Amino acid sequence: xxxxxxxxxLNNRIFVKDTSVLVGKRESEGPLKEYFYDVLEDDLFNSxxxxxxxxxxxxxxxxxxxxxxxxxxxxxxxxxxxxxQNQIFATSFAAREFHASxxxxxxxxxxxxxxxxxxxxxxxxxxxxxxxxxxxxxxxxAERNYRFxxxxxxxxxxxxxxxxxxxxxxxxxxxxxxxxxxxxxxxVTIGKTIDYGVTDANDMGAAMAPAAFxxxxxxxxxxxxxxxxxxxxxxGDLGIFGLDLCAHLLEQDGITMPKSFSDCGKIIxxxxxxxxxxxxxxxxSSAVFGAYIYELMKKGELKKVLLVPTGALLNxxxxxxxxxxxxxAHAVAIxx
Amino acid sequence: MKQLKNLLKxxxxxxxHENKEYLDYVHKTAPRTKELKTLVPAFLVGGAxxxxxxxxxxxxxxxxxxxxxxxxxxxxxxxxxxxxxxTGLGLYDRLGRIAGGGSIVPITGFANSIVSPAxxxxxxxxxxxxxAQMFVIAGPIVVLxxxxxxxxGLVYMIxx
Numbered sequence: 298x299x300x301x302x303x304x305x306x307l308n309n310r311i312f313v314k315d316t317s318v319l320v321g322k323r324e325s326e327g328p329l330k331e332y333f334y335d336v337l338e339d340d341l342f343n344s345x346x347x348x349x350x351x352x353x354x355x356x357x358x359x360x361x362x363x364x365x366x367x368x369x370x371x372x373x374x375x376x377x378x379x380x381x382q383n384q385i386f387a388t389s390f391a392a393r394e395f396h397a398s399x400x401x402x403x404x405x406x407x408x409x410x411x412x413x414x415x416x417x418x419x420x421x422x423x424x425x426x427x428x429x430x431x432x433x434x435x436x437x438x439a440e441r442n443y444r445f446x447x448x449x450x451x452x453x454x455x456x457x458x459x460x461x462x463x464x465x466x467x468x469x470x471x472x473x474x475x476x477x478x479x480x481x482x483x484x485v486t487i488g489k490t491i492d493y494g495v496t497d498a499n500d501m502g503a504a505m506a507p508a509a510f511x512x513x514x515x516x517x518x519x520x521x522x523x524x525x526x527x528x529x530x531x532x533g534d535l536g537i538f539g540l541d542l543c544a545h546l547l548e549q550d551g552i553t554m555p556k557s558f559s560d561c562g563k564i565i566x567x568x569x570x571x572x573x574x575x576x577x578x579x580x581x582s583s584a585v586f587g588a589y590i591y592e593l594m595k596k597g598e599l600k601k602v603l604l605v606p607t608g609a610l611l612n613x614x615x616x617x618x619x620x621x622x623x624x625x626a627h628a629v630a631i632x633x
Numbered sequence: 634m635k636q637l638k639n640l641l642k643x644x645x646x647x648x649x650h651e652n653k654e655y656l657d658y659v660h661k662t663a664p665r666t667k668e669l670k671t672l673v674p675a676f677l678v679g680g681a682x683x684x685x686x687x688x689x690x691x692x693x694x695x696x697x698x699x700x701x702x703x704x705x706x707x708x709x710x711x712x713x714x715x716x717x718x719x720t721g722l723g724l725y726d727r728l729g730r731i732a733g734g735g736s737i738v739p740i741t742g743f744a745n746s747i748v749s750p751a752x753x754x755x756x757x758x759x760x761x762x763x764x765a766q767m768f769v770i771a772g773p774i775v776v777l778x779x780x781x782x783x784x785x786g787l788v789y790m791i792x793x
Contacts, residue, residue: 346756446753448720449770450729450736450745452671455664493652495659503659507652538664545658574664 301519303486303512310481311417313631314427314468316587317362319354321436321462324576324584327566332588335361340437340462347437348386354464355380355391355433362429362466370395373468377401377416378431379408380579381439381460388431397429406534407488407608408432409465409583410627414485416469417629426471433464434578443498443613456500458536459572461565465583467591478633480594480602484520486628488512490610494621498611501622502539502574505607508624509535510546512605516628517552524554528599531590532626533582533606534562536574561585561606582606594633602631671733678728679735686712686739709740716741720748746770 298306318335325336335358342350342357355378363370377400380387385401392399404411412430419425439460440447473479491508509532517523524530535543540560547554561582562575586604593599607626616622650656690708693699699707716739719725725745729736736742747767754766768775 441753445770446749448723448726448745448749448752450720450726450732450742450749452730452733455666493655494650495656500659500663503663507655538662541662542659546655 300484301515303489303515304484304519305418305421305486306484306520307417307421307482309421309471310473310483311420312470312473312479312481313591314470314472314474314479315362315365316465316467316591317358317365318465318584318587319358319361319463320580320584320588323436323459323570324461324463324565327570329565329585329589332592333584334588337462340435347435347441348382349390351380351382351387351433351435351438351462351464352390354435354462355387355431355466356394358433358464358466359391359395359429359431362431362468366468368427368468370397373397373427373429374425375400375416375419375428376431377412377428378433378466379403379412380433381405382442387433387435387438391431404606404625404627405608405610406434406577406579406581407606407625407627408579409586410488410533410604410606410629413467413469413482413604413629414487414627417482417485420469420471428469429466430469430583431464431466432579432583434460434462434580436460436462436578439578453573454499455573456497456502456538458501458534458562458574458577459566459570460578461562461576461581461584463578463580463584465580465587467583467587476595478595478597480591480631480633482629483632484516484630486512486516486519488515488626488628490623490625492621492623496616496619496621498616498622500538501534501577501609502536503542504609504611504622505533505535505624505626506539506542506546509533509539509543509605509607509626510550512626512628513543513547513603514550514552516603516630520630524552524558527557527601527603527630529557529559529590530554530603531582531585531605532558532560533604533608534575534577535560535607536562536577538574539607564589579608590631594631597633600633604629604631674731675733675735677735678732679738682712682736682739682741685715712740713744716744717748720745721752725749743771743774746774 344350375398379385379402409432416428493507495504565576566572610623751767754762
């Protein structure tokens with residue numbers, strides 16, 4: 298059921314049947330270490346390049362997900378997802394190993410939100426039963442795509458974020474699995490592209506915060522919910538500074554966020570790991586959701602969660618062509 | 634004067650932006666580079682690299698029959714080799730993370746800026762990988778360096 302202009306209250310519960318997450322070594326040493334069960338010791342993953350390694354990571358998580366769900370690829374109506382590489386190399390090339398309908402998505406680091414929103418609306422429509430949503434990012438392939446060669450001796454700015462090496466996949470289904478607690482998607486808000494004129498490509502938090510603010514505000518007003526409706530609200534990868542900015546914008550608009558308002562990029566690394574503002578990347582929200590948030594929900598520690606993956610829609614050329622950075626964020630409400 | 638002021642400001646288009654308030658807030662609250670914490674390592678590492686260069690130069694003076702110009706050229710070659718070598722070992726970028734400008738400015742940093750893309754794009758093959766991408770960072774430095782030296786040469790020719 299459409300609510301307002303951007304939000305949808307789903308008619309059916311769209312169950313998150315299971316998740317599968319693979320993370321790199323650095324991520325597994327962060328504060329969420331006990332939740333990451335599948336860790337990549339070598340970030341090349343026995344591949345010839347980091348791009349191919351990321352592709353293999355996607356393949357690995359997808360296979361693992363099918364195994365966990367005890368399903369075959371034929372049971373999946375559609376595979377959708379994306380990553381940060383040019384022409385979503387990792388996801389498309391991982392998809393060629395699976396004979397299933399495939400929809401490649403790109404929303405930068407918000408791709409996971411885009412996928413969850415799209416998949417749950419499609420399943421809610423009635424014609425789709427099971428959809429897999431998958432996203433990934435790899436520090437080394439992202440550095441090449443957006444920044445400098447790895448061995449270049451440059452210094453990172455205090456505003457920079459560290460692209461996480463992670464891949465996360467989830468199985469969405471209209472059938473309720475036979476378990477006691479099954480998190481399900483109940484509502485989504487599809488965000489607008491918002492550009493407040495931030496031009497610093499190292500300051501992605503500031504570029505994305507207005508988009509997260511806009512989506513959160515719209516979500517609360519269109520669904521007549523307040524932040525306290527949720528046990529926890531997680532943005533995707535605003536980072537420490539971006540999260541503060543988002544809270545500031547909401548505060549100015551009269552919406553006070555609870556203390557549980559957090560960010561996947563902020564919690565995946567600790568300050569000691571010297572990643573400045575925290576983690577980022579298309580795999581950040583999918584990994585944190587799949588390994589951490591989903592587990593907490595299954596344990597019953599969190600009952601209502603709003604996940605808002607955020608993305609900065611720039612490429613390597615757009616700042617050189619004097620363009621500011623548009624941001625995007627999609628909100629997905631998950632409840633048990 | 635006003636024009637000059639605008640020119641000095643990094644992003645003049647931010648001045649009249651509709652979200653000026655937000656951009657100002659970002660500007661005001663953004664964490665900044667801690668200058669002392671970065672200046673000191675930059676000074677120390679940059680200084681150390683120069684000391685190595687001086688040592689190489691002094692040793693060449695003692696051990697070889699090269700003239701002054703020959704020593705300067707040989708020192709540059711050795712320093713470029715060292716910069717490339719430590720880039721290849723994967724150590725120069727770690728030094729750069731601590732030292733910043735201290736390891737970018739010396740000639741070893743120039744070597745690093747050429748070797749690092751060559752290593753990075755090795756996977757795309759020799760022609761379109763290494764050869765095509767090698768100067769992706771050093772290219773502008775080379776082009777500007779040569780252009781400016783031509784200009785300075787012209788000025789020197791006219792006035793000297």
